Amino acid sequence: MSDTHAQSVAFVRDTEIPPSPPPARETGAIKWVRENLFSGPMNSILTILGLLIAFWLLSGLIPWVVNGTWTGNDIRECREILQGSGGGCFAVVAERWPQLLFGFQYPDYLRWRPSLAFVLLFLAVPPMLFIMFLPRWTLALSAVYPFLAYWLIWGGTILTPIFIALAVLFGYFTFAKIEKRGFVTGLLAGIVVAAAIIWVGGLVAGEFSRFGRLEAVESRAMGGFMLNLILGIVCVSLSIPFGILLALGRQSRLPIVKGFCVVFIEFVRGVPLITLLFVANVVLAYFLPPNANFDLILRVIIMITMFSSAYIAEVIRGGLAALPKGQYEAGDSLGLDYAQSMRLIILPQAMKISIPGIVNVAVGLFKDTTLVSVISMFDLVGMIRGPILSSTDWAGVYWELWAAACILFFTVCYGISQYSQWLERQLRTDHH
Amino acid sequence: MAMTDTNPSAMTVSDEVAIEIKNMNKWYGSFHVLRDIDLTVQRGERIVICGPSGSGKSTLIRCINALEEHQQGSIIVDGTPLSSDLKNIDKIRSEVGMCFQHFNLFPHLTILENCTLAPIWVRKTPKKEAEETAMYFLEKVKIPDQANKYPGQLSGGQQQRVAIARSLCMKPRIMLFDEPTSALDPEMIKEVLDTMIQLAEEGMTMLCVTHEMGFARQVANRVIFMDAGQIVEQNEPESFFLNPQNERTKLFLSQILGH
Numbered sequence: 001m002s003d004t005h006a007q008s009v010a011f012v013r014d015t016e017i018p019p020s021p022p023p024a025r026e027t028g029a030i031k032w033v034r035e036n037l038f039s040g041p042m043n044s045i046l047t048i049l050g051l052l053i054a055f056w057l058l059s060g061l062i063p064w065v066v067n068g069t070w071t072g073n074d075i076r077e078c079r080e081i082l083q084g085s086g087g088g089c090f091a092v093v094a095e096r097w098p099q100l101l102f103g104f105q106y107p108d109y110l111r112w113r114p115s116l117a118f119v120l121l122f123l124a125v126p127p128m129l130f131i132m133f134l135p136r137w138t139l140a141l142s143a144v145y146p147f148l149a150y151w152l153i154w155g156g157t158i159l160t161p162i163f164i165a166l167a168v169l170f171g172y173f174t175f176a177k178i179e180k181r182g183f184v185t186g187l188l189a190g191i192v193v194a195a196a197i198i199w200v201g202g203l204v205a206g207e208f209s210r211f212g213r214l215e216a217v218e219s220r221a222m223g224g225f226m227l228n229l230i231l232g233i234v235c236v237s238l239s240i241p242f243g244i245l246l247a248l249g250r251q252s253r254l255p256i257v258k259g260f261c262v263v264f265i266e267f268v269r270g271v272p273l274i275t276l277l278f279v280a281n282v283v284l285a286y287f288l289p290p291n292a293n294f295d296l297i298l299r300v301i302i303m304i305t306m307f308s309s310a311y312i313a314e315v316i317r318g319g320l321a322a323l324p325k326g327q328y329e330a331g332d333s334l335g336l337d338y339a340q341s342m343r344l345i346i347l348p349q350a351m352k353i354s355i356p357g358i359v360n361v362a363v364g365l366f367k368d369t370t371l372v373s374v375i376s377m378f379d380l381v382g383m384i385r386g387p388i389l390s391s392t393d394w395a396g397v398y399w400e401l402w403a404a405a406c407i408l409f410f411t412v413c414y415g416i417s418q419y420s421q422w423l424e425r426q427l428r429t430d431h432h
Numbered sequence: 433m434a435m436t437d438t439n440p441s442a443m444t445v446s447d448e449v450a451i452e453i454k455n456m457n458k459w460y461g462s463f464h465v466l467r468d469i470d471l472t473v474q475r476g477e478r479i480v481i482c483g484p485s486g487s488g489k490s491t492l493i494r495c496i497n498a499l500e501e502h503q504q505g506s507i508i509v510d511g512t513p514l515s516s517d518l519k520n521i522d523k524i525r526s527e528v529g530m531c532f533q534h535f536n537l538f539p540h541l542t543i544l545e546n547c548t549l550a551p552i553w554v555r556k557t558p559k560k561e562a563e564e565t566a567m568y569f570l571e572k573v574k575i576p577d578q579a580n581k582y583p584g585q586l587s588g589g590q591q592q593r594v595a596i597a598r599s600l601c602m603k604p605r606i607m608l609f610d611e612p613t614s615a616l617d618p619e620m621i622k623e624v625l626d627t628m629i630q631l632a633e634e635g636m637t638m639l640c641v642t643h644e645m646g647f648a649r650q651v652a653n654r655v656i657f658m659d660a661g662q663i664v665e666q667n668e669p670e671s672f673f674l675n676p677q678n679e680r681t682k683l684f685l686s687q688i689l690g691h
Contacts, residue, residue: 330538
């Protein structure tokens, strides 16, 4: 070949090499197995070990699920049916299902109301999550939902949620009207108007308490997975706006605003949630007038919201910091004021960057709502630990109950996580 | 540097004063970035500011629309004094357009939305009218067909032209350019410069920080050379390039024109 070398320096191809199939051992399953599972002695050992562990786990799990029984009224009947077959006693889940979902104090003939509220949730949430594909008026469903759900779950006169809704609505309109004269003036005016409407509404609702009345259910009666969902949904939805305000406040040039936000965030992040819940449960009572009936759920919601808004604020601060300074300058140079450039330019981008972090906090927060079981509220975990496991019927049925709790939580959390990944893909604008 | 204005007698330059900077000083911490700046810009004037990096030229034009705060002296833009009064600052910013080295388009908005955002929210223009204006200016910078794309899908030169159109949609009386071509590939510089030349021909008052000396020769009425935070020399482009007086200017010109 050496004699052709001189010509091969300058080279022009005149024939095309036809494509040919790869050698047999380089394709298909065999190649994949060789490359991924048995590429070396160490890898082979790990593969075999992994298979053994998987086998060991499944050989326990599958008979437990397949041989399990869903009938039976207590653990003794369960044991008779199972006859030592190694199956699970899922009868407890079947029998106590309503309690797992609603707690043991919610009147059973009223369970349709929270169930309806839950079903309506699927009408109310999509407009917020998928607004880019839906007409704008559907957002009204989302706006009405919190008040409707409150009325369905707690009952009482419909005037109460109506007046709260009116207070929010008119408070916002006042704010929007007066905002031009200054953000703080607008905010204060909005709060004053809202408070006035709530005060009037309290009087009216007291006077006409039979109007549009559903049987009232006390907060104490809320329990089961319903309580986790209520706390999770309310606290996440409240803590995002508060988190935004805290994050912006922390960047503020006004020393008092900035100082307040920094102290608040650092304090809340520095204490465990459980201590805040104890504060909500016990300590707040000392500060309130003795006959003030300050709802326990409301206190817990305030504490969890405080807690998660501090975390969300830090996540959003990260998003704000990730934006190039040029974005702020471009907004300024076009003459947009602070509120406009935040709302139109900075926050949409910062929030997009913050989605994974916010979802992380939201999922963590939702699972943390089970901590209320420690302050003797009967959420899903509280129900299992308390009334169900300590009953004579089902004492000792741990695995099945905790597995049910895991599946319930996993379903919701996995759904949130999948949605957030979809949303991130939707919001990607760099290449379509 | 008590140099008086040596305006070339271009037809478009009027006697009306657009920007008046008197005795302006600025510090970053203890670092004195701008020293005793005196500058009067007539309406319709095209000024090119050049100088080595760190000489304060960007800082100077960023002071004019209050992206940077000056600590001493006065800046009067279009008759409005620049103080810490937010109303005045917002008024000036809506009258003064600015283009940045890195374009700073809003990546989450389409090209059209980028252009209509400020007219709708600051000028309270109806959406439809704002869109018509935006399309007019997008046509002017020759990219109307990209109106519904996102900035990330455009080339650098196209993005910078959109940035110019975005500023023009506010109908500014003065345009500031902060190294508009420095982040562009060589092939794209021309399309941006052409847009700027077109703007200059229409009589826009322009202050432009740039190293494009060809552009300076072609459109500027006045070239300002800055070094170490001071205006070292200013003159008509012809005399500035052919007959620089200050040693520092000579050195700078020999370095950038030397190859």
